[in-house]
Amino acid sequence: MTQPVRHDAMRARNLGLVLGEVHRAAPLTRAALAELTGLTKSTVSKLVGDLVDAGFLAETGPARVGERGRPGVSVVLSGARVASLGLEVNVDYLAGCVLDLSGTVRFSRRIERDNRGRRPARVLRSLQKLADGLLAEAEAAGLSLAGAVLAVSGPVADGVLASAPNLGWRDVRAADLLRLPVPVSLENEANLGALGELWFGAGSPEFLYVSGEIGIGAGLVVGSELFRGARGLAGELGHVVVSSSGPGCRCGARGCLETYAGQEAVLTAAGVRTVEALVRQLAADDPRAVRAVAAAAEALGLALTSAVNLLDLDRIVLGGIFGPLFRWLAPAAESVLADRLGPLRGSVPVLAPSTLGATAATLGAAGTTIHRVLADPASFPVR
Template identity: 55%
Template sequence: MRASNLALVLGEVVRTGPVSRARLAARTGLTKSSVSGLVADLITAGLLQESAPAATERGRPATALSLAPGGVAGLGLEVNIDYLAAVVTDLTGAPRYHHVVRRDNRGREVADVVADLIELARAAAGSADAQALPLAGACVAVPGLAVDGTLARTPNLGWDRVDLADAVREGVGLDVELENEANLAALGEMWFGGHQHDGAPLRDFVHVSGEIGIGGGIVIGGEVFRGANGSAGELGHVVVDPAGPLCACGGHGCLERMAGQQEILARAEVSTVEELTRACEAGDRAALDAVTEAGRHLGVALSSVLTLLDPSAIVLGGAFATLAPWLTAPTAASIGHHSGTAPRLLVSGLGSDAAVRGAAGTVVRRVIADPAAHLARQVARAGS
């Protein structure tokens, strides 16, 4: 019961922002004395903080309670095809450290990539320590299927069954979980993206990660839908042209081969997304045609997604967010042509950072959901 009540009180502060003890009691249905005891534990654990009197309760000043930005933090890491990334996020969701290493990880030895990821994680942990931010754990976003801490399949990297969670855990001394990058990007968008539907944060949407690979993160009722085997949302391997080119997954004409970042750059005859953006801004016909063609193929895939799932919105992320000024119109037109649906296409404000932000947020949200477990770990560490 105490664990449940701690989560109830902390969750209410997260939901409503700064609030007095009296209002916490009214909103949770707990007695004022119970709330006072629970709040005292949460303050001692560094999860809540008191501010100067900011409200009045029956003529008396009331102290406001809010999340403590220095109490606990989460480490988010990402292994992607052409970069590694790390973010430290505090309890309020604010990023306190962010670093990206751009490099092509295809063809590199798995051990070398993992060693670089651990080095990146240690630098992030060092920054957290310098800021007096205790890390509650780490989560790694990966471009493939994650099963029980193992990276089971990554078609674009060619990796097979890599025990990545154990390797990072041994390297940085934190509890580590593994999750698909598209799922984490969707969570990052829900928590930090700022988009709303009917005045509330988005809770039913599909986030499309447009990178070298294309991933789809499906959020239903505020929860990620993973499917029976954890591989739901593999949008990049939806076939949009059965006569199209061979894909790394073994199929032909997958969306990834028709509208992936690499294919768009090749058609536009440029090397980077930055070059492509400049070319589009300059009105270069090859660049504009390449993005338009990608949008048409993307619309074919998304028309089926909209028909099957009926989400409130599609959020374009990654490189698709960067290219949105030229990509959105052909994508919407293609959807309309194939399904007759008028989609709500939104552009991610997080771009390529969505997955790593979602990874760090996952760690923090776990503490918020179960503060009693966090308190127990603190006691265990103090006694060791």
């Protein structure tokens, strides 16, 4: 026996339907929305009015200036009231940003600091101060927080950071250590970097995003959706073994990719302390720097070969330090891919640098809440 659809459930669905169409194709008139959604004009008019009153939509004026008769008024997503907070704890920095509903970054902060070996509670207290500063700025601007997401550099399952060897953390409910006016959810930073790239970067519907930090992670996007794996732990590219006799890794294995291509490994091999210094050395054709990046590129190419053979990838986006190093890193990695994949596939996947740089994960974190709001605005009453 079928169950009747409750009026409030139908209204919630229709609010999400209208808001989603505006997100995809704004500016739109009420008449255009009625045609796109299949809803009656009177229903659309009521829904749009409710969304405008709640601060989700804003009217922008006549759709066609100079049109005879009464022109329709277009609506767009409003960035004036609803916002989300994206936060990140990485090995050598803390970061956060406030993103409004229109997808505009309103405020952002980043603190460079070494978090290795520090107790989670201590690190999260520092992140709390960063978040409090961002929330104060958002409140002063009249923004209401719809939600928050925290990015962490390790696999996450059921709200638990299972393991972050580079931080020295294991089985940590990191989001529970923050005190914010909305619930905080936890997610892997590479997954969020992939979503950031999907929503705010290149926007390809299918690609592998590789996060090149001190650790190396990956996020796989298929059909414009994040692939998480059976337990949400997919993407640990940094611990793909590229040499069984290689150096020891913090995870306990030997020869993992990040022991060759992780930020710390590359900088040490090049004899420099920062990525900026490494780029300068590469631009000057410094032999040691060139050798260090070539070795990292070869290891990265080997790991990506396994990923391509397994997943049949056509596009790989390189983020983190791989972005500024792309000019020198990509040719050598592509050469390895061509040698190993060319005879089988006849072609190699396209390698591209991330367009977002170091902001990918925090943008993906903040964007996660925004996309939840767009899908179900009725669940996010403006505070």
